Amino acid sequence: MKRLPIILALIVLLATMCFSEATVSKKTPMQLLERITETLKTRIKKFEHDMATTSSVFSEREESPNNIKDILKDFYEKNTSIYDISFIDSNGIMQYMVPASTSDFEGTDVSSHEHMMELAKRKQPLISDLFLTVEGFFAIDIVWPVFNKTGEMMGSLSLILQPEKFFEEIFHEVLPSKEYEIWIMQKDGTILFDSDQDEIGKNLFTDELYSEYERLLELGKTILREQTGEGGYEYKQTGGTKIIDKKAFWKTVFLHGKEWKVVLIKEP
DSSP: OTHHHHHHHHHHHHHHHHHHHHHHHHSOHHHHHHHHHHHHHHHHHHHHHHHHHHHTTGGGSSSOOTTHHHHHHHHHHHOTTSSEEEEEETTSBEEEEESGGGGGGTTOBOTTSHHHHHHHHHOSOEEOOSEEOTTSSEEEEEEEEEEOTTSOEEEEEEEEEOHHHHHHHHHHHHOOSSSOEEEEEOTTSBEEEESSGGGTTOBTTTOGGGTTOHHHHHHHHHHHHOSEEEEEEEEEOTTSOOEEEEEEEEEEEEETTEEEEEEEEEOO
16 A cells, blocks of 8 residues: 555656646747747856856955855855856966866966957956867856956956756756757857757858758858748758758847857757
8 A cells, every 4th residue: 555655656747747748849939949048048147146146255355265266166066057167367367166076277377268358358247159178178158257345357257068068958958858959059150059969069151061051051041140030951860861851940049249049940
């Protein structure tokens, strides 16, 4: 008899999962895109809220706090979906990094990175384009300047996101079924994320991989030009080499002057 509650619990869990799948399948692609983009913006805003709160510790004093490492650890424990969080001083040197697995790169000069030069000039929060980290992988950096009590910029907080982990978590949550694929593109055509992770970091318009797919290239231009829409193109079937027709639906996300084109893909 004791097994009955366990069996009932399993039945309820399976029913809930099936209901979730059915609910998603009933939504239109544009409704799903709305959920995806809102979830994406909410996650980014959460990071920025926590970065702003953390930066306030610096604004309460003239010198940098002595416990920066502990401050970063507290931040990381609240935001475990990130790759790392670091404090970069005003000279562009990564002084402290969390988690401990990244500490070997402490002391690295990143002042020549394009987004760090932009930060030094603008002194405002920003989100980088996709770039190659000193660790050797493609990432997105959310950078938040920190100032002391007199308004002097002491450096910045740098939050690194790995696209294949960060975006995948969101899509798995919003799209529990395998009915759709996702593709996210910067305004210059660089692939921020793709369900085929080997394509992250490639450029739709300059990489040889896409050069013979004219309809895809034309659609890419339309996606960059229009904030939202839908269209068709031909490309390799997921996990195979057969060329098939695919349907694309897209929506634009605006973040600190950046435009991310979030594209939902459906195969026949």
